[in-house]
Amino acid sequence: MRAPIGFVLLLTLTASAGAALLASAEKTQTVTGTIVRVQPSERTLAIALPDGTQAAFLWNAETKINGVLTSGARVTVRYAVGDGGRNVALQITVAHG
Numbered sequence: 001m002r003a004p005i006g007f008v009l010l011l012t013l014t015a016s017a018g019a020a021l022l023a024s025a026e027k028t029q030t031v032t033g034t035i036v037r038v039q040p041s042e043r044t045l046a047i048a049l050p051d052g053t054q055a056a057f058l059w060n061a062e063t064k065i066n067g068v069l070t071s072g073a074r075v076t077v078r079y080a081v082g083d084g085g086r087n088v089a090l091q092i093t094v095a096h097g
Contacts, residue, residue: 027080027081031055035075036071040069043060063089067094069094076095078091
């Protein structure tokens with residue numbers, strides 16, 4: 001028995017979409033650190049990482065920010081490397097307490 005073409009197309013599209021989401025998820029990274037600098041006008045922040053280095057991030061209108069970004073705040077940043085090699089924040093969560 002042959003599968004209808006529409007069914008085969010649906011399976012192909014579903015598999016492609018799933019692969020794209022998986023590839024996208026694999027490219028995201030997460031770090032936790034302390035904010036050392038916030039520049040709202042440029043939509044950038046730098047955080048001190050536990051290993052003693054710093055990492056810079058930029059955010060855009062699509063970035064989900066949970067909490068208030070202030071120097072000294074502990075944050076977790078989920079990000080992806082964007083065009084030009086800049087770290088683009090997808091989500092920034094400020095720790096409570």
